[in-house]
Amino acid sequence: MVSQNYEKLFTPFKIGKMEVKNRIVMAPMGTNSALPDGRISVDEIDYFEERARGGAGMIILGCQFLNADLAQGSLEGILEKDYVIPLLTDLCEAVQRYGTKIVAQLSCGTGRNAFPNMYGEPPVSASPIPSTFNPDVLCRPLSVEDIQVIMKQFKESAKRVKAAGFDAIEIHGHAGYLIDQFMSPIWNKREDEYGGTLEKRMRFPVEIVKSIREAVGPAMPILFRISCDHRFNGGRTLEESMEMLKVLEAAGVDALDIDAGSYETIDYIFPPAYLGDACMDYVCGPARQAVSIPIMNAGNHTPESGVKLIESGNADFVMYGRPLIADPELPNKLFEGRREDVRPCIRCNEECIGRIAGRLTKLSCSVNIQACNEKRFAIEKTEAPKQIVVIGGGPGGLEAARVAALEGHKVTLFEKELVLGGQLASAATPPFKNKLRELIAWYENQLTQLGVTVKLNTFVKEDDPILESCDQIIVGTGAVPITPAIPGIDRENVIGAIDAHLKRELVKGDKVVITGGGLTGCDLALELAMEGKQVTIVEMQDQLASEVFFINAASLFPKLAKFNVQQLTGHKVLSFEETGLRAQKADGAEVFIEADTIITAFGMKPNTQVSNPITEKYYDKIQRVGDVTNIGKVGNAIRSGFFAALSIDAKKTKQRELQVN
Secondary structure, three states: OOOHHHHHHHOOEEEOOEEEOOOEEEOOOOOOOOOOOOOOOHHHHHHHHHHHHOOOOEEEEEEEEOOHHHHOOOOOOEOOOHHHHHHHHHHHHHHHOOOOEEEEEEEOOOHHHOOHHHOOOOOEEOOOOEOOOOOOOEOEEOOHHHHHHHHHHHHHHHHHHHHHOOOEEEEEOOOOOHHHHHHOOOOOOOOOOOOOOHHHHOHHHHHHHHHHHHHHOOOOOEEEEEEOOOOOOOOOOHHHHHHHHHHHHHHOOOEEEEEOOEOOEHHHOOOOHHHOOOOOHHHHHHHHHHOOOOEEEOOOOOHHHHHHHHHHOOOOEEEEOHHHHHOOOHHHHHHOOOHHHOOOOOOOOOOOHHHHHHHOOOOOOOOOOOOOOOOOOOOOOOOOOOEEEEEOOOHHHHHHHHHHHHOOOEEEEEOOOOOOOOHHHHHOOOHHHHHHHHHHHHHHHHHHHOOOEEEOOOOOOOOOHHHHHOOEEEEOOOEEEOOOOOOOOOOOOEEEHHHHHHOHHHOOOOEEEEEOOOHHHHHHHHHHHHOOOEEEEEOOOOOOOOOOOHHHHHHHHHHHHHOOOEEEOOEEEEEEEOOEEEEEEOOOOEEEEEOOEEEEOOOEEEOHHHHHHHHHHOOOOEEEOHHHOOOOOHHHHHHHHHHHHHOOOHHHHHHHHHHHO
């Protein structure tokens, strides 16, 4: 029986003649895992099957491109040849076996938004406008003949996805991609039949709708994905978008997938933690007044904001992207009243779009290492349970304990502090980092359910008898702050970043200076500024937060500016004084910066004080995880903990493989 709190999410609803079993839709996101010839990979089939098994009512694939040239190097599906159909059929049937509808999203490319490392020739666009990421490169405008070829390709691609067995088709007209470049006057400078008035600018998407309809017939639903508010000066506004929605409805579109943003405001394309919950639901009210067809909405939705959106009547489906990467079972858990078991997406962007854009590799997830590797990283019950000791309750240790317990091992976790979480416990104090708090609570709940023995406020040394008697040891003792030998660093008015997070009473006065402009310093500065403090960040490098993923930085820096955080880069701290600090600028000049409280955030170093002696004594049965080996981010620690636990039976597995061979 569905939980009453989330009942609204589990009522069926129709798009055209297609009935979707519930209101939960997996938002379209590329996985960058397709094969070079354009076929999707088996890993991608497993990935989507897991989300269907988890209870999603409908799944929309990331972009499936018309041809390789328009794909511009992205490893997504390409629909140019018939040989792609069999694997797409496997995908459709893997999803449909669970009663989930599957939608192919068709795209004629990113146009000016192509990443520079994903194309060789200048990208195409509606007009000869600058490329987004390299303004020195002008896009090649599509000719009328080019457009006619694209219409034919849409028709042929639509036939292939229908033959493969998809339930519906979505047109990707979103966020400044090629179709949007035709729709928007800021990018469309054409003077022919495809430019000028709104009606002419809409000719390109309308012809696409008609081409697809001709290919698939009247029954197959056609959806259209569109950003209703570009959120930058000169971009399309809500008012103009509403007129476009009316045109799309009149052209035969059966449902609208709407949100906000563009590559000029790229943080709204991949909304990080700083944007908060349901950051794009505001587009739904006006859209509901403009059209009568079903509306879907994405943008940092939680289960609670999803219920609120459906209850408002302003949308018919709530879309979850990264939350379903983090926990494919989210729908089933809500249905069964197990909200506390939903593993939260922490909105870090590091291992999903971060891996694709930064490393050109396939999607994964900071908190769900199995994403896009469901079969390869399957957790299996052991035939020979072992006694496992985990030292350290940070993210690496927590994940190692969880996975080892799932495998059937008997796990004891030791944490020297009174609470679990390690550095997450301090990083989670800002209101915009509430998902980190949820993650710690989730781990606590999982370890309790799995019967892991957790011993808090317990310091383990190399001579502890339990280390002698256990079978394997996993050490995740984390990192400690770097404390440079700067005169005055031991003054009472100088505190560390961790203490500033957890012992707010130590942050005295209104003027606060933070020395160190990495992510830790910037997040803390924003947190204190939001509380009304006058905050200055002093950083020796030429820029702040150089390690922060550029999409997250697109949200972070405007927030720092909004709350008047002063940023002093190129300043080397010379000394800490009673009323402030002395620093040296890049030109050699010295300055004095007043402060009531000075917070040091010079970075971290591995805490080897505990791990080294244990490693020396028990080198044959120890693994180290998280920051104790390499200073990294949350996802790095969780991944190392997952791998450590997954490899506990590795030797025995290898022996079995040798016996078989």
